Amino acid sequence: MDKRRKMMLFSLLMTLAMAIMTGCGGNEKKEDVKGSQETADESQVEENKTQEDEQQVKEGDRTKYPLTITDSLGNEVTIQKEPERVVSLAPADTEILFALGAGDRVKGRTDYCSYPEEASEVESIGTYTSPNTELILSMEPDVIFASDYIDDSIKEQVESTGAKTVVFSANSVEEVQDVILQAGQILNLNEKAKELTDSMKADLKELQDTVASVKAPKSVFVDIGSFYSAGPGSLLADMLDKMGVNNIAADTEEAYPQISVEAIIEKNPDIYLSLYSTPEEIKKTAGLNELECIKNDNIIFYEALSEEADVVQRPSPRVVEGMRLLAEQIYPDLFQ
Numbered sequence: 001m002d003k004r005r006k007m008m009l010f011s012l013l014m015t016l017a018m019a020i021m022t023g024c025g026g027n028e029k030k031e032d033v034k035g036s037q038e039t040a041d042e043s044q045v046e047e048n049k050t051q052e053d054e055q056q057v058k059e060g061d062r063t064k065y066p067l068t069i070t071d072s073l074g075n076e077v078t079i080q081k082e083p084e085r086v087v088s089l090a091p092a093d094t095e096i097l098f099a100l101g102a103g104d105r106v107k108g109r110t111d112y113c114s115y116p117e118e119a120s121e122v123e124s125i126g127t128y129t130s131p132n133t134e135l136i137l138s139m140e141p142d143v144i145f146a147s148d149y150i151d152d153s154i155k156e157q158v159e160s161t162g163a164k165t166v167v168f169s170a171n172s173v174e175e176v177q178d179v180i181l182q183a184g185q186i187l188n189l190n191e192k193a194k195e196l197t198d199s200m201k202a203d204l205k206e207l208q209d210t211v212a213s214v215k216a217p218k219s220v221f222v223d224i225g226s227f228y229s230a231g232p233g234s235l236l237a238d239m240l241d242k243m244g245v246n247n248i249a250a251d252t253e254e255a256y257p258q259i260s261v262e263a264i265i266e267k268n269p270d271i272y273l274s275l276y277s278t279p280e281e282i283k284k285t286a287g288l289n290e291l292e293c294i295k296n297d298n299i300i301f302y303e304a305l306s307e308e309a310d311v312v313q314r315p316s317p318r319v320v321e322g323m324r325l326l327a328e329q330i331y332p333d334l335f336q
Contacts, residue, residue, distance in 0.1 A: 061190050061191045062188060062190070063082070063185050063186070063187075063188040063190060065079060065080060065081050065082060066078055066079060066080045066081075067079045067185065067186065069166070069182060069185065069186065071166045071167045071168065071182075072148065072167050072168050072169035072170070072175075072179070073148060073167045073169065075167065077164050077165070077166055078164075079142075079143060079164055079186060081142075082187070082188045083105065083141075083142035083143040083186065083187060084105060084142055085105060085107050085139065085140055085141050085142050086102070086105050086106055086107065086141055086142060086143045086144070086145060086187075087106070087107055087108035087109070087125065087136055087139055087141040087143075087144045087145070088106055088108065088109045088110070088113060088144075088145045089110060089125070089128045089131055089144060089145065089146040089147065089150060090110065090113075090128050090145065090146060090147035090149070090168070091110065091112045091113045091114065091115070091128075091310070091314060091316075092147070092168070092170075092314045092315045092316040093145040093146070093147065093168055093183075094106065094109050094110070094113035094115075094119050095113075095115055095116070095314065095316035095317060095318065096145075096168075096179065096180055096183050096316060096317060097145065097183065097187075098116050098118065098119060099180075099196055099316075099317040100180070100183060100184055100187060100189045100192050100193060100196070101189060101192055102187050102189060103116075103118055103119070103122075105187070106119070106122050107122065107123070107139040107140075107141060108122065108123055108124070108125040108135070108136060108139050108141070109122045109123075109124060109125070110124060110125065110126065110127055110128045110131065111124050111126060111127055112127065112128065112305070114305075114307075114310065115307070115310065115316075115318075123135075123139075125139075128146070128147060128149055128150070129149055129151070131154060133154055133157045133158060136158055136163075137157075137158060137161055137163075140163075141158075141163050142163065142164065143163065143164045143165075143166060143186060144158055144163055144164070144165045144166070145166055145168060145183070146165055146166070146167050146168070147167065147168060147169060148167055148169040150165070150167060166182075166186065168182075168183070168315075169315075170235060170315035171233055171234060171235050171238065171255070171315075172235065172238040173200075173204065173235075173238060173239065173242060173319055173320070173323075175235075175315070176200075176235075176315045176316070176317075176319050177197040177200060177201070179315065180193050180196055180197055180200075180317060181193045181194070181197060184196075196317050200317065200319070200320050203320045203321075203324075204242070204320050204323070207243070207320065207323060207324050207327060208242060208243075208244075210327070210334055210335070211243050211244045211327055211331060211334065212244070213334065214244055214331060214334070217244050217245060217246050218245060218246065218270040218271055218330055218331070219245070219246040219247075219248055219267065219268075219269045219270045219271070220240060220245050220246065220247055220248065220269055220270065220271040220272075220273050220330065221248050221249070221259070221264055221267065221269040221271070221272050221273065222236060222237075222240070222247065222249065222273045222275070223272065223273065223274045223275065223276060223277060223282075224236075224256070224275045224276060225275070225276035225277070226258065226276075227258055227259050227260070227261065227264070228256050228257070228258045228259075229248075229249040229252075229256065229257055229258070229259050230247065230249060230255075230256065231247075231249045231250070231252040231253070231254045231255050231256060231257045232250060232252065232253070232254075232255065233254075233255035234255040234256060235313070235315055235319070236312065236313060237249065237250065237255075239312070239319065239322065239323045239326070240326070242323065243323055243326065243327050243330070245326075245330060248264070248267040248269050261285065261286070261287045261288060262287070264288065264291070265287055265288070265290060265291060268291060268292070268293075269291070269293055270292075270293055270298060271293055271298050271299075271300060271330055272288075272291070272293050272294060272298065272299045272300070273299075273300045273326075274299060274300070274301045274302070275302055275304065275309055275312075275313065276304060277301075278301060278303075279297070279299045279301050282294060282299060300326070300329050300330070308325060311325060312325060312326055
Protein backbone atom coordinates (compact mmCIF):
# COMPACT_ATOMS: atom_id res chain seq x y z
CA MET A 1 0.00 0.00 0.00
CA ASP A 2 1.44 3.39 -1.00
CA LYS A 3 1.91 6.28 1.41
CA ARG A 4 -0.99 8.27 0.02
CA ARG A 5 -3.49 5.43 0.53
CA LYS A 6 -2.16 4.85 4.04
CA MET A 7 -2.71 8.52 4.83
CA MET A 8 -6.26 8.40 3.47
CA LEU A 9 -6.99 5.28 5.52
CA PHE A 10 -5.50 6.89 8.63
CA SER A 11 -7.68 9.98 8.17
CA LEU A 12 -10.77 7.81 7.69
CA LEU A 13 -10.03 5.84 10.86
CA MET A 14 -9.52 9.08 12.76
CA THR A 15 -12.87 10.37 11.57
CA LEU A 16 -14.62 7.12 12.55
CA ALA A 17 -12.94 7.17 15.95
CA MET A 18 -14.21 10.69 16.56
CA ALA A 19 -17.73 9.69 15.52
CA ILE A 20 -17.71 6.79 17.98
CA MET A 21 -16.42 9.02 20.76
CA THR A 22 -19.18 11.53 20.03
CA GLY A 23 -21.84 8.88 20.61
CA CYS A 24 -20.39 7.75 23.95
CA GLY A 25 -21.10 9.35 27.38
CA GLY A 26 -20.87 13.09 28.23
CA ASN A 27 -23.60 15.29 29.75
CA GLU A 28 -25.91 17.51 27.74
CA LYS A 29 -24.28 20.73 28.93
CA LYS A 30 -20.99 19.68 27.32
CA GLU A 31 -22.49 18.37 24.07
CA ASP A 32 -22.53 21.72 22.23
CA VAL A 33 -18.98 22.60 23.22
CA LYS A 34 -17.79 19.06 22.58
CA GLY A 35 -19.60 18.88 19.23
CA SER A 36 -18.11 22.19 18.13
CA GLN A 37 -14.64 21.02 19.11
CA GLU A 38 -15.08 17.73 17.26
CA THR A 39 -16.27 19.56 14.14
CA ALA A 40 -13.21 21.80 14.33
CA ASP A 41 -10.97 18.78 14.84
CA GLU A 42 -12.53 16.99 11.89
CA SER A 43 -12.09 20.08 9.71
CA GLN A 44 -8.44 20.30 10.74
CA VAL A 45 -7.91 16.61 9.96
CA GLU A 46 -9.55 17.05 6.56
CA GLU A 47 -7.44 20.14 5.85
CA ASN A 48 -4.28 18.27 6.85
CA LYS A 49 -5.32 15.33 4.68
CA THR A 50 -5.86 17.59 1.67
CA GLN A 51 -2.47 19.24 2.15
CA GLU A 52 -0.80 15.84 2.53
CA ASP A 53 -2.53 14.48 -0.58
CA GLU A 54 -1.46 17.51 -2.61
CA GLN A 55 2.08 17.06 -1.39
CA GLN A 56 2.01 13.39 -2.35
CA VAL A 57 0.85 14.27 -5.86
CA LYS A 58 3.69 16.76 -6.22
CA GLU A 59 6.24 14.32 -4.87
CA GLY A 60 4.83 11.55 -7.05
CA ASP A 61 5.72 13.53 -10.18
CA ARG A 62 9.36 13.79 -9.12
CA THR A 63 11.94 11.06 -9.11
CA LYS A 64 13.98 10.73 -5.96
CA TYR A 65 17.67 10.01 -6.46
CA PRO A 66 19.63 7.88 -5.99
CA LEU A 67 17.22 5.67 -7.90
CA THR A 68 17.56 1.89 -8.18
CA ILE A 69 15.62 0.21 -10.95
CA THR A 70 15.46 -3.29 -12.38
CA ASP A 71 15.76 -3.31 -16.16
CA SER A 72 14.21 -5.76 -18.62
CA LEU A 73 17.04 -8.27 -18.15
CA GLY A 74 16.61 -8.28 -14.37
CA ASN A 75 19.73 -6.19 -13.74
CA GLU A 76 19.61 -3.73 -10.83
CA VAL A 77 20.89 -0.31 -11.87
CA THR A 78 21.43 2.56 -9.45
CA ILE A 79 21.35 6.09 -10.87
CA GLN A 80 22.79 8.69 -8.54
CA LYS A 81 21.28 11.86 -10.04
CA GLU A 82 18.99 13.03 -12.81
CA PRO A 83 20.68 12.11 -16.12
CA GLU A 84 21.70 15.08 -18.25
CA ARG A 85 23.52 13.22 -21.02
CA VAL A 86 22.26 9.94 -22.50
CA VAL A 87 23.10 7.68 -25.43
CA SER A 88 20.57 5.42 -27.15
CA LEU A 89 21.67 2.12 -28.65
CA ALA A 90 18.26 1.13 -30.02
CA PRO A 91 15.77 2.82 -32.39
CA ALA A 92 12.83 2.13 -30.05
CA ASP A 93 14.70 3.69 -27.12
CA THR A 94 15.43 6.78 -29.21
CA GLU A 95 11.73 7.13 -30.02
CA ILE A 96 10.86 6.85 -26.34
CA LEU A 97 13.42 9.45 -25.30
CA PHE A 98 12.22 11.98 -27.85
CA ALA A 99 8.55 11.26 -27.09
CA LEU A 100 9.29 12.02 -23.43
CA GLY A 101 10.75 15.39 -24.41
CA ALA A 102 14.32 14.36 -23.60
CA GLY A 103 15.66 14.78 -27.12
CA ASP A 104 18.06 17.51 -26.00
CA ARG A 105 19.69 15.05 -23.61
CA VAL A 106 20.40 12.48 -26.33
CA LYS A 107 24.05 12.85 -27.33
CA GLY A 108 24.37 9.65 -29.37
CA ARG A 109 22.12 7.32 -31.37
CA THR A 110 22.46 4.43 -33.83
CA ASP A 111 22.43 4.53 -37.63
CA TYR A 112 18.94 3.01 -37.55
CA CYS A 113 17.40 5.61 -35.24
CA SER A 114 15.30 7.16 -37.98
CA TYR A 115 12.40 8.54 -35.95
CA PRO A 116 11.61 11.26 -35.11
CA GLU A 117 13.24 13.39 -37.80
CA GLU A 118 15.12 15.41 -35.17
CA ALA A 119 16.99 12.27 -34.15
CA SER A 120 18.99 12.46 -37.39
CA GLU A 121 20.65 15.59 -36.03
CA VAL A 122 22.19 13.58 -33.18
CA GLU A 123 25.64 12.09 -33.81
CA SER A 124 25.58 8.39 -34.67
CA ILE A 125 27.69 5.86 -32.79
CA GLY A 126 27.23 3.15 -35.45
CA THR A 127 24.92 0.14 -35.34
CA TYR A 128 23.30 -1.18 -32.18
CA THR A 129 25.07 -4.52 -32.57
CA SER A 130 28.52 -3.00 -33.21
CA PRO A 131 28.62 0.49 -31.71
CA ASN A 132 31.76 2.60 -31.54
CA THR A 133 32.54 2.31 -27.83
CA GLU A 134 35.28 4.95 -27.90
CA LEU A 135 32.87 7.45 -29.41
CA ILE A 136 30.23 6.56 -26.84
CA LEU A 137 32.67 7.12 -23.99
CA SER A 138 33.77 10.47 -25.45
CA MET A 139 30.14 11.62 -25.15
CA GLU A 140 30.35 11.14 -21.37
CA PRO A 141 26.84 9.74 -20.95
CA ASP A 142 25.23 9.42 -17.54
CA VAL A 143 22.98 6.64 -18.81
CA ILE A 144 23.11 4.42 -21.87
CA PHE A 145 19.79 2.99 -23.04
CA ALA A 146 20.17 -0.30 -24.91
CA SER A 147 18.20 -3.25 -26.22
CA ASP A 148 18.85 -6.86 -25.33
CA TYR A 149 20.99 -7.06 -28.47
CA ILE A 150 23.85 -5.31 -26.68
CA ASP A 151 26.99 -7.41 -26.45
CA ASP A 152 28.18 -8.17 -22.91
CA SER A 153 31.73 -7.03 -23.70
CA ILE A 154 30.48 -3.66 -24.96
CA LYS A 155 28.29 -3.27 -21.89
CA GLU A 156 31.29 -3.96 -19.64
CA GLN A 157 33.48 -1.45 -21.49
CA VAL A 158 31.05 1.45 -21.21
CA GLU A 159 30.18 0.67 -17.61
CA SER A 160 33.85 0.60 -16.61
CA THR A 161 33.89 4.40 -16.92
CA GLY A 162 30.95 4.84 -14.56
CA ALA A 163 28.18 5.14 -17.12
CA LYS A 164 25.00 3.25 -16.28
CA THR A 165 23.46 0.89 -18.84
CA VAL A 166 19.72 0.22 -18.82
CA VAL A 167 18.43 -2.53 -21.09
CA PHE A 168 14.86 -2.32 -22.36
CA SER A 169 13.06 -5.24 -23.99
CA ALA A 170 9.30 -5.35 -24.54
CA ASN A 171 7.36 -8.29 -25.95
CA SER A 172 3.84 -6.98 -25.44
CA VAL A 173 1.99 -3.68 -25.64
CA GLU A 174 1.80 -3.58 -21.84
CA GLU A 175 5.56 -4.10 -21.58
CA VAL A 176 6.11 -1.21 -23.98
CA GLN A 177 4.07 0.98 -21.64
CA ASP A 178 6.07 -0.28 -18.64
CA VAL A 179 9.32 0.61 -20.40
CA ILE A 180 8.07 4.12 -21.16
CA LEU A 181 7.10 4.64 -17.52
CA GLN A 182 10.49 3.36 -16.35
CA ALA A 183 12.32 5.65 -18.79
CA GLY A 184 10.23 8.53 -17.45
CA GLN A 185 11.21 7.62 -13.91
CA ILE A 186 14.91 7.46 -14.79
CA LEU A 187 14.80 10.86 -16.50
CA ASN A 188 12.51 12.50 -13.93
CA LEU A 189 9.82 12.87 -16.59
CA ASN A 190 7.11 10.86 -14.85
CA GLU A 191 4.18 13.09 -15.77
CA LYS A 192 5.01 13.04 -19.49
CA ALA A 193 5.50 9.26 -19.37
CA LYS A 194 2.05 8.82 -17.84
CA GLU A 195 0.51 11.11 -20.46
CA LEU A 196 2.07 8.97 -23.19
CA THR A 197 0.90 5.67 -21.76
CA ASP A 198 -2.58 7.00 -20.99
CA SER A 199 -2.87 8.15 -24.61
CA MET A 200 -1.70 4.73 -25.84
CA LYS A 201 -4.29 2.98 -23.67
CA ALA A 202 -7.07 5.22 -24.97
CA ASP A 203 -6.03 4.65 -28.61
CA LEU A 204 -5.81 0.90 -28.01
CA LYS A 205 -9.29 0.78 -26.50
CA GLU A 206 -10.71 2.71 -29.46
CA LEU A 207 -9.06 0.30 -31.89
CA GLN A 208 -10.21 -2.79 -30.00
CA ASP A 209 -13.76 -1.43 -29.81
CA THR A 210 -13.68 -1.11 -33.59
CA VAL A 211 -12.38 -4.61 -34.34
CA ALA A 212 -14.69 -6.16 -31.72
CA SER A 213 -17.48 -6.13 -34.31
CA VAL A 214 -15.60 -8.66 -36.48
CA LYS A 215 -17.61 -11.88 -36.52
CA ALA A 216 -15.17 -13.97 -38.54
CA PRO A 217 -11.57 -13.11 -37.54
CA LYS A 218 -9.06 -13.44 -40.35
CA SER A 219 -5.97 -15.60 -40.14
CA VAL A 220 -2.51 -14.21 -40.90
CA PHE A 221 0.93 -15.60 -41.58
CA VAL A 222 3.72 -13.21 -40.63
CA ASP A 223 6.92 -13.67 -42.64
CA ILE A 224 9.83 -11.73 -41.16
CA GLY A 225 12.29 -13.42 -43.53
CA SER A 226 13.09 -17.01 -44.59
CA PHE A 227 9.67 -18.05 -43.22
CA TYR A 228 10.55 -17.11 -39.66
CA SER A 229 7.39 -15.86 -38.02
CA ALA A 230 6.03 -14.11 -34.91
CA GLY A 231 5.13 -16.72 -32.33
CA PRO A 232 3.95 -16.49 -28.71
CA GLY A 233 6.12 -14.18 -26.64
CA SER A 234 6.83 -11.78 -29.49
CA LEU A 235 5.54 -8.24 -29.70
CA LEU A 236 3.96 -8.66 -33.11
CA ALA A 237 2.07 -11.75 -31.96
CA ASP A 238 0.68 -9.80 -29.02
CA MET A 239 -0.37 -6.98 -31.35
CA LEU A 240 -2.23 -9.39 -33.63
CA ASP A 241 -3.92 -11.08 -30.69
CA LYS A 242 -5.16 -7.75 -29.33
CA MET A 243 -6.54 -6.93 -32.79
CA GLY A 244 -8.63 -10.09 -32.91
CA VAL A 245 -6.51 -11.68 -35.65
CA ASN A 246 -5.74 -15.41 -35.82
CA ASN A 247 -1.96 -15.77 -36.02
CA ILE A 248 -1.14 -19.15 -37.59
CA ALA A 249 2.10 -19.25 -35.56
CA ALA A 250 0.24 -18.89 -32.27
CA ASP A 251 0.36 -22.61 -31.53
CA THR A 252 4.15 -22.82 -31.77
CA GLU A 253 6.34 -22.79 -28.68
CA GLU A 254 8.84 -20.22 -29.91
CA ALA A 255 8.78 -16.44 -30.14
CA TYR A 256 10.27 -16.58 -33.63
CA PRO A 257 9.65 -20.03 -35.13
CA GLN A 258 10.61 -21.00 -38.67
CA ILE A 259 7.56 -22.48 -40.39
CA SER A 260 7.77 -24.78 -43.39
CA VAL A 261 6.01 -23.99 -46.64
CA GLU A 262 4.01 -27.19 -46.16
CA ALA A 263 2.77 -25.98 -42.76
CA ILE A 264 1.84 -22.58 -44.19
CA ILE A 265 -0.15 -24.26 -46.96
CA GLU A 266 -1.88 -26.50 -44.41
CA LYS A 267 -2.86 -23.50 -42.25
CA ASN A 268 -4.10 -21.68 -45.38
CA PRO A 269 -3.98 -18.09 -44.00
CA ASP A 270 -6.35 -15.39 -45.24
CA ILE A 271 -3.54 -12.81 -45.27
CA TYR A 272 0.18 -13.13 -45.98
CA LEU A 273 2.05 -10.39 -44.08
CA SER A 274 5.62 -10.01 -45.31
CA LEU A 275 8.23 -7.85 -43.66
CA TYR A 276 11.00 -9.05 -45.94
CA SER A 277 10.13 -10.88 -49.19
CA THR A 278 8.36 -8.92 -51.94
CA PRO A 279 5.01 -10.12 -53.29
CA GLU A 280 6.77 -11.08 -56.54
CA GLU A 281 9.24 -13.27 -54.65
CA ILE A 282 6.47 -14.88 -52.64
CA LYS A 283 4.52 -15.74 -55.77
CA LYS A 284 7.58 -17.47 -57.20
CA THR A 285 7.91 -19.75 -54.17
CA ALA A 286 6.79 -23.24 -55.10
CA GLY A 287 3.66 -24.23 -53.24
CA LEU A 288 2.76 -20.78 -51.92
CA ASN A 289 1.20 -19.84 -55.24
CA GLU A 290 -1.46 -22.43 -54.46
CA LEU A 291 -2.73 -20.39 -51.52
CA GLU A 292 -5.92 -18.39 -52.06
CA CYS A 293 -4.40 -15.35 -50.33
CA ILE A 294 -1.55 -15.37 -52.88
CA LYS A 295 -3.85 -15.91 -55.85
CA ASN A 296 -6.09 -13.05 -54.68
CA ASP A 297 -3.20 -10.74 -53.83
CA ASN A 298 -4.12 -10.65 -50.15
CA ILE A 299 -0.52 -9.82 -49.37
CA ILE A 300 0.54 -7.05 -47.03
CA PHE A 301 4.12 -6.06 -47.71
CA TYR A 302 6.25 -3.57 -45.79
CA GLU A 303 9.71 -3.03 -47.18
CA ALA A 304 12.53 -3.55 -44.67
CA LEU A 305 13.55 -0.36 -42.83
CA SER A 306 10.51 1.51 -44.21
CA GLU A 307 8.47 3.62 -41.81
CA GLU A 308 5.61 1.13 -42.06
CA ALA A 309 7.88 -1.78 -41.18
CA ASP A 310 9.30 0.16 -38.26
CA VAL A 311 5.95 1.16 -36.79
CA VAL A 312 4.62 -2.41 -36.77
CA GLN A 313 7.75 -3.88 -35.20
CA ARG A 314 9.33 -1.38 -32.82
CA PRO A 315 8.41 -1.48 -29.12
CA SER A 316 7.94 2.28 -29.12
CA PRO A 317 5.19 4.79 -28.28
CA ARG A 318 3.93 4.27 -31.85
CA VAL A 319 3.11 0.59 -31.34
CA VAL A 320 -0.66 1.21 -31.29
CA GLU A 321 -0.28 3.22 -34.52
CA GLY A 322 1.31 0.09 -35.99
CA MET A 323 -1.64 -1.98 -34.83
CA ARG A 324 -4.08 0.40 -36.47
CA LEU A 325 -2.07 0.33 -39.72
CA LEU A 326 -2.31 -3.46 -39.76
CA ALA A 327 -5.99 -3.49 -38.79
CA GLU A 328 -6.86 -1.08 -41.60
CA GLN A 329 -5.33 -3.47 -44.12
CA ILE A 330 -6.59 -6.70 -42.58
CA TYR A 331 -10.13 -5.40 -41.96
CA PRO A 332 -10.47 -2.53 -44.48
CA ASP A 333 -14.28 -2.51 -44.32
CA LEU A 334 -14.14 -1.38 -40.67
CA PHE A 335 -12.21 1.78 -41.47
CA GLN A 336 -14.02 3.17 -44.50
